[in-house]
Amino acid sequence: MKKYFLTAIALFFLSGFVFSQTDIPSQYAETITQQGLKKQLTIVASAEMEGRETGTEGQRKAAAYIESQFKEIGLQAPESLKGYQQYYPLFKDTLIPKFLKIGKVKLKYGEDYILQPGSETNNKLSAKEIVFAGYGIEDKNYNDYDGKNVKGKIVLIFAGEPQVNGKYLVSGTGKRSSWGFSTTRKAALAKEKGAIGVLLVNPMWDSIPTKLAESSRSTNLLFPHLNDKERVAIIMILPSFLKNMMGESDASKILEAVKAKAPLNTISFDKKTKTKLVFKKISVKVEASNVLGYIEGTDKKDEYVFLTAHYDHLGKKGNVIYYGADDDGSGTVSVIEMAKAFAKAKAEGHGPRRTVVFMTVSGEEKGLWGSEYYSDHPVFPLDKTTVDLNTDMIGRIDPNRKYGDSTNYVYVIGNDKLSSDLDPISKATNNAYSHLELDYKYNAPDDPERIYYRSDHYNFARKGVPVIFFFDGIHKDYHKPSDTVDKINFDLMEKRARFIFLIAWEIANRNDMLKRDIPLPDDVK
Numbered sequence: 001m002k003k004y005f006l007t008a009i010a011l012f013f014l015s016g017f018v019f020s021q022t023d024i025p026s027q028y029a030e031t032i033t034q035q036g037l038k039k040q041l042t043i044v045a046s047a048e049m050e051g052r053e054t055g056t057e058g059q060r061k062a063a064a065y066i067e068s069q070f071k072e073i074g075l076q077a078p079e080s081l082k083g084y085q086q087y088y089p090l091f092k093d094t095l096i097p098k099f100l101k102i103g104k105v106k107l108k109y110g111e112d113y114i115l116q117p118g119s120e121t122n123n124k125l126s127a128k129e130i131v132f133a134g135y136g137i138e139d140k141n142y143n144d145y146d147g148k149n150v151k152g153k154i155v156l157i158f159a160g161e162p163q164v165n166g167k168y169l170v171s172g173t174g175k176r177s178s179w180g181f182s183t184t185r186k187a188a189l190a191k192e193k194g195a196i197g198v199l200l201v202n203p204m205w206d207s208i209p210t211k212l213a214e215s216s217r218s219t220n221l222l223f224p225h226l227n228d229k230e231r232v233a234i235i236m237i238l239p240s241f242l243k244n245m246m247g248e249s250d251a252s253k254i255l256e257a258v259k260a261k262a263p264l265n266t267i268s269f270d271k272k273t274k275t276k277l278v279f280k281k282i283s284v285k286v287e288a289s290n291v292l293g294y295i296e297g298t299d300k301k302d303e304y305v306f307l308t309a310h311y312d313h314l315g316k317k318g319n320v321i322y323y324g325a326d327d328d329g330s331g332t333v334s335v336i337e338m339a340k341a342f343a344k345a346k347a348e349g350h351g352p353r354r355t356v357v358f359m360t361v362s363g364e365e366k367g368l369w370g371s372e373y374y375s376d377h378p379v380f381p382l383d384k385t386t387v388d389l390n391t392d393m394i395g396r397i398d399p400n401r402k403y404g405d406s407t408n409y410v411y412v413i414g415n416d417k418l419s420s421d422l423d424p425i426s427k428a429t430n431n432a433y434s435h436l437e438l439d440y441k442y443n444a445p446d447d448p449e450r451i452y453y454r455s456d457h458y459n460f461a462r463k464g465v466p467v468i469f470f471f472d473g474i475h476k477d478y479h480k481p482s483d484t485v486d487k488i489n490f491d492l493m494e495k496r497a498r499f500i501f502l503i504a505w506e507i508a509n510r511n512d513m514l515k516r517d518i519p520l521p522d523d524v525k
């Protein structure tokens with residue numbers, strides 16, 4: 001990289017190409033330095049920010065700091081927001097369980113059942129009938145609802161999804177589907193079918209996990225999803241309770257099938273059993289925010305390039321601060337420094353053709369809330385948003401990566417999904433400038449860690465916006481108080497941040513938006 005100037009001049013004369021043009025992005029990429037990144041991260045991941053937990057003072061301090069940086073850099077604030085922060089509502093809910101009776105049996109909260117926090121919408125429900133609906137799945141390869149009428153009734157379903165000969169059945173590919181771990185998807189389907197409540201059985205439970213029982217009853221911070229109204233209360237009960245509803249022999253027949261992960265759609269059970277649930281909920285509204293600023297484009301200013309990272313982290317437990325230097329202080333400060341580089345370019349007459357939006361979101365650690373809110377309430381049209389380049393953890397080395405050069409790699413995720421333009425662009429940019437080892441390990445569709453679904457780019461992807469997620473791997477300080485600034489490899493972080501900047505530059509300045517020619521996988525919709 002250091003020799004690039006001479007090389008470019010030499011190539012200019014040799015090839016006749018106008019290489020002076022290609023010098024420019026590299027020149028601005030090099031304004032992103034390890035010193036600059038370190039200076040920023042020392043503030044963002046300081047004790048002062050208290051671990052930046054969503055909905056707390058620490059998060060608000062971090063937002064104010066990022067806002068001050070955006071202002072200083074000279075980013076514009078979106079007009080519709082009247083400032084740099086997009087506020088979104090959260091609720092601090094406290095659940096006070098009162099009463100649950102199924103048939104003749106009165107159940108005890110925390111011992112016999114719990115409610116899934118946030119799933120409940122009404123303070124009471126009563127139904128006269130319970131219908132068994134297997135795993136509660138309806139998909140093209142497998143249907144638990146065939147011929148079953150659940151209208152006005154309670155649906156009894158199991159967690160998980162069926163397998164045949166060790167292969168998952170629903171996806172049609174043998175791989176897991178999102179049904180297996182999405183109880184909210186199952187609850188939404190039950191509601192769509194007219195059910196008024198879900199009894200969910202986790203076949204692995206001998207007793208209700210104490211921690212889960214405690215947390216469900218304490219005060220929980222909840223995010224009002226746009227589709228919450230499409231859900232019903234999820235009452236989690238123990239497998240051992242089934243015998244009360246259907247008798248010993250039917251219950252053990254079903255439990256055996258579930259244990260074998262067998263399909264359950266051939267089993268029917270429909271009984272006139274009265275269910276009555278009553279609880280109270282105390283709800284207090286709080287706010288969190290995403291922080292956005294932009295640099296207006298020139299001839300393509302109505303198209304947008306997004307650079308995102310999450311600035312929230314896990315906060316503090318007692319006096320112990322979770323600093324989140326890598327997660328995702330590293331991405332947050334990279335976004336700030338990339339903004340600085342783009343602003344400098346613009347000031348010197350090299351502004352981007354498309355508008356570049358810098359967005360740091362909160363709520364990520366709670367469940368990608370900030371980016372979900374943004375993607376449901378976009379400030380700039382999503383169909384004109386050509387890409388989201390999301391940076392979540394780029395400051396560390398993966399100790400489990402036993403091959404290649406550990407000081408010169410980045411995990412690249414999502415690059416071959418949604419747009420066939422994206423992978424060639426990232427590779428060409430890397431070949432021309434960065435020379436990092438681009439590692440696609442976590443991009444594999446059957447990645448057991450499901451990394452693709454685990455950061456904010458996912459909320460852009462689910463709306464059809466092409467994304468790349470840049471990541472460094474899981475290390476021993478991940479989600480520990482020991483994720484601190486002194487453990488960051490700033491040299492490597494600088495290389496990665498420059499690489500992301502250069503991809504953004506290319507996408508912001510090319511003639512066309514990225515084409516969207518690869519369909520969304522079914523389970524992302």
Ligand SMILES: [Zn+2]
Binds near residue numbers: 327328365479
């Ligand atoms: Zn995290």
